[in-house]
Amino acid sequence: MLFKKVTTPEVKTIALVAHDNMKPALIAWTTAHADKLKPHRLYATGTTGSILESQTGLSIHKLISGPLGGDQQIGALITEQVIDMMIFFWDPLEAQPHDPDVKALLRLAAVWNIPVACNVATADLLITSKLFDHAFEKDVPDYQKYLSERT
Numbered sequence: 001m002l003f004k005k006v007t008t009p010e011v012k013t014i015a016l017v018a019h020d021n022m023k024p025a026l027i028a029w030t031t032a033h034a035d036k037l038k039p040h041r042l043y044a045t046g047t048t049g050s051i052l053e054s055q056t057g058l059s060i061h062k063l064i065s066g067p068l069g070g071d072q073q074i075g076a077l078i079t080e081q082v083i084d085m086m087i088f089f090w091d092p093l094e095a096q097p098h099d100p101d102v103k104a105l106l107r108l109a110a111v112w113n114i115p116v117a118c119n120v121a122t123a124d125l126l127i128t129s130k131l132f133d134h135a136f137e138k139d140v141p142d143y144q145k146y147l148s149e150r151t
């Protein structure tokens with residue numbers, strides 16, 4: 001795969017997602033960091049977004065609920081390079097009906113070099129990074145080159 005440099009902007013688009021048993025942890029984390037999150041554009045799967053909005057007062061663009069396709073919507077936004085960062089507290093102790101979608105979302109986040117936090121410790125590291133509020137460069141797949149070499 002050929003890669004190219006892109007700049008992740010200062011104001012980021014951040015996806016927030018949590019499975020049901022992990023929602024309390026995401027609510028607590030989002031509440032604790034609401035001031036730092038507020039300047040950024042926030043997206044979430046349906047239930048997570050509705051709860052976070054009502055509990056934190058943050059404005060959140062809500063997608064479909066995860067089991068009904070929300071994980072796939074976030075994955076699609078990653079391939080369109082809309083999402084810059086993802087906080088996804090998936091449940092390591094309970095199988096989900098949409099496990100294939102969860103795996104697909106995590107795979108696309110890896111393909112597109114998205115910073116992802118799957119637990120509170122990593123989320124804390126990301127949000128306290130000096131790059132959280134600054135632009136930074138990263139490598140992503142160079143789709144135009146990929147296409148031109150295959151056609």
Ligand SMILES: O=C(CO)COP(=O)(O)O
Nearest residue numbers: 045046047048065066067
């Ligand atoms: O299932 C999810 C992620 O896989 C989250 O979906 P909800 O936010 O709708 O609960």
